[in-house]
Amino acid sequence: MSKIAIIGGGIIGVVTAYELAKLGEEVILFEKNYFGSGSTFRCATGIRAQFTDEANIRLMKHSVERWEKLEEELESDIVFRQTGYLFLAASEEEVEAFKANIKLQNKFGVPTRLIDMDEAKEIVPILNTEPFLAGAWNPKDGKANPFKTLFAYLFKAKELGVDAREHTEVIGFEREGDTITAVKFRNNGKVESVKVDAVLNAANAWAPLINEMAGLKWDLVPITAYKHQLVKTEPLEPGQAEPLVCPPSWNDAYIIQDGEDGGIICGAGIEHKAKSLDDYEPTYDFLRGVLDYAVRIAPPLRYAHVVRQWAGFYAKTPDSNPAIGRLLDNFYIAAGFSGHGFMMAPAVGEAMAELISKGRSKVPLDWEWYDPYRFERGELRTSAFQIG
Amino acid sequence: MGGKKIVCRCNDVTVEEVEALIDSGVTDIEEIKRLLRIGMGPCQGRTCIPIVLSILARKTGKRQEEIPLPKARVPTRPVRVEVIVGGADE
Numbered sequence: 001m002s003k004i005a006i007i008g009g010g011i012i013g014v015v016t017a018y019e020l021a022k023l024g025e026e027v028i029l030f031e032k033n034y035f036g037s038g039s040t041f042r043c044a045t046g047i048r049a050q051f052t053d054e055a056n057i058r059l060m061k062h063s064v065e066r067w068e069k070l071e072e073e074l075e076s077d078i079v080f081r082q083t084g085y086l087f088l089a090a091s092e093e094e095v096e097a098f099k100a101n102i103k104l105q106n107k108f109g110v111p112t113r114l115i116d117m118d119e120a121k122e123i124v125p126i127l128n129t130e131p132f133l134a135g136a137w138n139p140k141d142g143k144a145n146p147f148k149t150l151f152a153y154l155f156k157a158k159e160l161g162v163d164a165r166e167h168t169e170v171i172g173f174e175r176e177g178d179t180i181t182a183v184k185f186r187n188n189g190k191v192e193s194v195k196v197d198a199v200l201n202a203a204n205a206w207a208p209l210i211n212e213m214a215g216l217k218w219d220l221v222p223i224t225a226y227k228h229q230l231v232k233t234e235p236l237e238p239g240q241a242e243p244l245v246c247p248p249s250w251n252d253a254y255i256i257q258d259g260e261d262g263g264i265i266c267g268a269g270i271e272h273k274a275k276s277l278d279d280y281e282p283t284y285d286f287l288r289g290v291l292d293y294a295v296r297i298a299p300p301l302r303y304a305h306v307v308r309q310w311a312g313f314y315a316k317t318p319d320s321n322p323a324i325g326r327l328l329d330n331f332y333i334a335a336g337f338s339g340h341g342f343m344m345a346p347a348v349g350e351a352m353a354e355l356i357s358k359g360r361s362k363v364p365l366d367w368e369w370y371d372p373y374r375f376e377r378g379e380l381r382t383s384a385f386q387i388g
Numbered sequence: 389m390g391g392k393k394i395v396c397r398c399n400d401v402t403v404e405e406v407e408a409l410i411d412s413g414v415t416d417i418e419e420i421k422r423l424l425r426i427g428m429g430p431c432q433g434r435t436c437i438p439i440v441l442s443i444l445a446r447k448t449g450k451r452q453e454e455i456p457l458p459k460a461r462v463p464t465r466p467v468r469v470e471v472i473v474g475g476a477d478e
Contacts, residue, residue, distance in 0.1 A: 147419075151423060155412075166416065307466050
């Protein structure tokens, strides 16, 4: 049994802790704030396999299959619902691009299909069909409750013996050659240290700071924090906009109805580079901008009330694909999810735990595609389609 | 009504649910907020947050002043979307 430290109590860190404990490893999990406080508890809840490249499609197909069984495995209602994703094309060129994406997705068993606007209107009764020509519809995409999902994993992880510590900040490492031998951390002003056999950096937007503590260059894995804001309406009758609905050509604007309380969550690619890693201040330009898109997608939203607006970080890499893999002998990273961490977590946590514990994984995760050293080599992947 | 003590009227959360969650080890008010949806309804926590603070203080032995308030979200009162986007300009 090895002792493995995980830094970051968001969904990636918590799932990996659980999967490592399942494999019989001893895990200590550090979160400097409260669990989920970084990006997980600020996400838009969406889960999709509709990506535009093989690596992300295959990873998300596996992840969705894991999501389908999670409520049973974790013995908890995480409000996972396969209500689909509906992308909308506003031009003939987009329809052609959708067709090519659908062909690739179908090749790997993702059942997306092109639908007309009559069918789209049946799926989303409040949809304004007029600006759109066709939709890409995958009924197996969906959503889940990020709060309940993270805690369902966390409770199970603790049952399996994971030592999960919140409000505990990692402040440094001891390193011998390319091996991390100990983690130093602080809780309530008290500094302690623990000997470890391996470390996972799952700090997402904060991951470059952790890499630096390990003696690596800050920009080895260049992750930038972008504010991604969301606006939510009062609860509406279920079924109004259950799938995530998005015309990508409208600045990636989207709406999705919360599976639990029925409020409509509205997002868009109106992003601001965060002034600091504490900069969560919502902005009025976003509120105005996102609602302009939302009422064009679904005009009846004009009469709903906005009840809240919040911001989180897209921990963005230059190609919007995460960095997943090994950085030093026993120092690993899974960060820079660029807005896709929640949906990818069941697959990535499983793959990362197997890699750390056994040196290989049966999860269809293309390690070469997500290689954390690709930025240093100047290799970028096809930009992963963002949103959700 | 049968003795059901409501803490949050927006999301119908009871005293028992708050106490059970604290007993299970979740004592950070930001986490309690998200798991039970207290403070996340249209009233923005005006009713429920002070009650949850007092339960939390009683159960953890802390003084209420020591417990940080959860982050409030804008807008402080619900605002109709058309007020923000302007009149019927479609």
